[in-house]
Amino acid sequence: MSRAVVFDLDGTLIDSAPDIHASANRLMARHGFAPFEPQETRAFIGRGVPHFIACCLAARGADGSAVLRAQMVEEFVAGYEAAVTLTTIYPGVQDALARLVAMDLRLGICTNKPERPARAVLAHLGLAGHFDVVIGGDSTVQRKPDPMPLQAAVAGLGAGDVVYVGDSEVDAETAERAGLPFALYTEGYRKSPVADLPHHAAFSDFATLPEVVNDLLR
Template sequence: MDKIELVQFDLDGTLIDSVPQLRLAVNRMLEQQGHGPAEELAVRNWVGNGADMLVRRALIAALGCEPDAAQQQQARMAFDVAYEGVAEHELVFYPGVLDTLKQLHQSGKTLAIVTNKPYRFVPAILAAAGLSDYFSLVLGGDSLAQKKPDPAPLLHVCRELNIEPARSLMIGDSENDVLAAKAAGMAVVGLTYGYNYGRDIAESHPDWVMSDIRGLLDLLLKNEHRKDNHG
């Protein structure tokens, strides 16, 4: 592996457990549409493909069939309003996330966020967490015409920051992250604790599987330090 200069992170299921806020927003939307609430486990399995798909999955579960275009549009607008009110409240970070980001940033690594969450929600979440200054670039699911698993967002970050894909590493919790990274020609770490539709992330064959994000410090800092000392 080339020396990694750029680390690209997914957000939901990788850095933060956003299901509590997403479930609140989904259930407010469902209530407005005249439906009962969804269970947390259901919402956890609906997350990962962006807000449109989250809303669509919630409507399919409530209706028992595909929503029509008007239902989808109305529900998405209601979801956005609801989520904007709760997105950055009581954020839950996975163990080791804050310290790992701090150490990687202090070591001189360039950090970026590539999420399928609509961009409008992301800056407030990062600001509430005190992380805004850590990331050189932030892309949401609607920042480009394509989103993960398309490699375009990851390659866009590389171009904007002038760092080759071979010197970039993607960190995510779902098959979308692994597929996007592989198609972009970059290495990828799959985290076991996020949202992958109930499937083991190892089935997607990332380059490394980690149950703790702090493993990145060994992979990126200690290994490179040993190479620098012996190379």
């Protein structure tokens, strides 16, 4: 069986927080709520759109309406595919991905972002060609930190030896529950100290990732 690396997306390969912040503020304005500062919406990212919208509404004291939550989730997702213009790739990502492919590793994505917006932003940034599998937050019946999406990505890659790379508490728990080695990117959206997250390796520079992966797969 092949060897592979599966990546989280937001906060790991790309900094999508500015687009998510702008989308959230447009949505909140349509429903008569005050806008957020960037650091507020950044703290809500990582557990999928329903959780994100619930956090937005809770922060404005409106978390009690299931009908409103459902409506706003639908509206947010409807505009999510176009929310790509403020998103940037983290430094060194493109070179690291090319080096991993040259090492004969298969690459996949496992994110809580819905699959179509995930594919849209990967295409917009010119990253889509690196990945054989993209599992989004709506690709399986469970979202991370349930291990099901990560297991689906591994199965889709047909890989035996796999490293999961992510940036957050959710990613660390997902890898742990799936029984996979976890490489923590320390410059993403985590809220806890690095030492508090279970991980097998931590890195802040993507130039070092191929070596990190090689060590974990050895």
